[in-house]
Amino acid sequence: MSALLRSLNPLAVARGDDVSDAVRIDGHTLSRSDILGAATAVAARVSRAERVAVLATPTATTIVAVVGCLLAGVTVVPVPPDSGPAELAHILKDSGAQAWLGPGPDTGDAATGAQVPELPVLPVRLHARDWHHVPEPSPKKIAFVLYTSGTTGAPKGVLLSRQAIAAGLDALVRAWDWTERDTLVHGLPLFHVHGLILGVLGPLRVGSRLIHTGKPTPQAYAEAAGTLYFGVPTVWSRVVEDEESARALGRARLLVSGSAPLPVPVFEKLRELTGQAPIERYGMSETMLTVSTRADGERRPGWVGVPVAGVQTRLRDEHGADVPHDGESIGVLQVRGPMLFDGYLGRPEATAASWTEDGWFVTGDVAVIDAEGFHRIVGRESTDLIKTGGFRVGAGEIETVLLGHRSVREVAVAGLEDDDLGQRIVAFVVPHVDGPEVVEEELITLVAQQLSIHKRPREVRVVESLPRNAMGKVQKKLLQ
Known part of the structure; x- marks a missing residue:
């Protein structure tokens, strides 16, 4: 296996053995050799490109396309499959994507009105195989341009390097005791940190199996019989309403909730039905995951845990002064660590504005921290900090x-x-x-x-x- 995979994708981290069902998604079952062979064939075709767009549908094609780009050192621009013409046009123009890797979207007549760039389409063949040696790209190479949700203006392209992704995943491996014996189950979208980087690259790096359920229904989660589950709060809310499916998840090792606060009643109901409290964690596109409950630590409803390995956090008030870690005082959360992004694509002013002079990233989230270092996220400074x-x-x-x-x-x-x-x-x-x-x-x-x-x-x-x-x-x- 190539050095690249050992440093980022980890198809090689599974102690050299091949697993016939490493990934199950969209009716396909792929071994690690299947993924590596098909992805190396992709890498050979895209190696001269700088950035390519991938329509991030929950399919085997998407996984092979992403891994192929990582092998070649080509930057991936994951595009949400439900992007409207205006959003699609913005992502493609702003990112400078040179081609679609795999099928592009069917934009129809609306695309013409929105002036969506017409890009060449490079097919991804799941049964293609290529075993040529691929040179290892620099750890500083940008792996992804992830577009934010755009709640304040047009979405910005977040630049995530290979070394940041590797550091972020390895920190979670330690926090969650994640091993090659795990089977990760989720049905999350593949165009953000949660579903794509944690949910696809995570199991590839660790060497664990991945089952993507397509849609994250309670029944699909229960039938997958995994050991590690990812879900957003709406997923877990539906799970606790299906008592039979919820009890089936009691066989799992960890239930992880993120992307939004988990309501305390859902937390308590999950604990009642499955026999275990869920793991909560905090992160964003710009930082990956920086704070999490630990597998061997306290799990407190409404709190997201402590900084993962390599991360430091602090709170500041509107005047830049320290906010005490007393579990009550609210401040803007600032973080630093090896998994943070390299800036916003083409937006030097926005990049500079997001960092303090002494090198801390200003998350824009407001939080409290207690004396033990536990964090509770109150919300966004712009919408959740109320001055009354x-x-x-x-x-x-x-x-x-x-x-x-x-x-x-x-x-x-x-x-x-x-x-x-x-x-x-x-x-x-x-x-x-x-x-x-x-x-x-x-x-x-x-x-x-x-x-x-x-x-x-x-x-x-x-x-x-x-x-x-x-x-x-x-x-x-x-x-x-």
């Missing part, structure tokens, strides 16, 4: 309390403009279908009793659903 009546309030702590009420299925708390208070705390509540009626005064009183009176919502609005992006994150700007 002279107080600084985190929306996440209010949401946690409200989710404990039996009438509340989902909730998002936002600060709306108010002439008197500056911002007025408003709770947008999705009620339980089979639960009691949502009573505004009950919810307001609950928060005032469990937190502080100034943290109570001034208004409760009942809604049918909350706006979310492809990764399940609530888009609060649409509520505001």
Whole structure:
């Protein structure tokens, strides 16, 4: 196996043995040799390219295309399969992708109006084989341009290097005791850190098996009989509603939740039905995963754990002063470590603005840290830090309390403009279908009793659903 695979992709990290069912996805079962042979054939075809786009469908073709580019040292631009013409045009133009590796999207007539670049298509053949030696690219080579969700303006291209990805994966291997004996199961999209880098490159590097379920349904997760499961909170919410499937996951070693806060009631229900508390973790496209609950450590509902190996964190207030680690004081989270990104593609000003003068990345998330180093993410500074009546309030702590009420299925708390208070705390509540009626005064009183009176919502609005992006994150700007 090539040195490249030992340094990033790890098809070789499985102690030299081949596994006939290393990856199961979209009706295909691939051994490590299948992936390496087909990917080396891809590498030979794309080796002169700088960047190529991959329509990141949950298929074997996507996996072979990505591994082939990594072998060749070619940068991958994963494109969400549900991209509209405007988003697609932006990603292709901004990234400078030179071709589609594998099938491109069927844009139809809409593509012409959105001026989507017409790129050549390079097919990926799953049954092709090539065993030529591939020179090892530099560890500093950019492996991916990942586009952010674009909640504030057009999506930015996040540059992730090979060495950052390797460092990030290896830190999680230590935190989660992840070994070649594991079978990872998930049904997440393959165009972001969670599903693609952790969920595909992770098992390839570790040497564990991967089962991608297509859709992350409770039944598919239960039938996969894995040892390690990845899911976003909406996945775990559906799992706990299917008691039979949830109990089947009790045979697993770890259940990992990320990409958004896991509601405490879902955490507790998972623990009740599976016999184990889920792992929660924190990260973003720019940082990979920097904080996580450990497999051998405490798992506390509503908290995402401690920094992984090589990572340092700190909190700063709006004036740049230190925020105490007392488990209560809120500050903007800053991090540094070997798995951080190399900047935003073509945006030197945005890159510079995201770093402090002394070398810390400003996440834009607000958090609290306790004396033991445990982190709780309150939310985004732009949407979840509410300044009301002279107080600084985190929306996440209010949401946690409200989710404990039996009438509340989902909730998002936002600060709306108010002439008197500056911002007025408003709770947008999705009620339980089979639960009691949502009573505004009950919810307001609950928060005032469990937190502080100034943290109570001034208004409760009942809604049918909350706006979310492809990764399940609530888009609060649409509520505001």
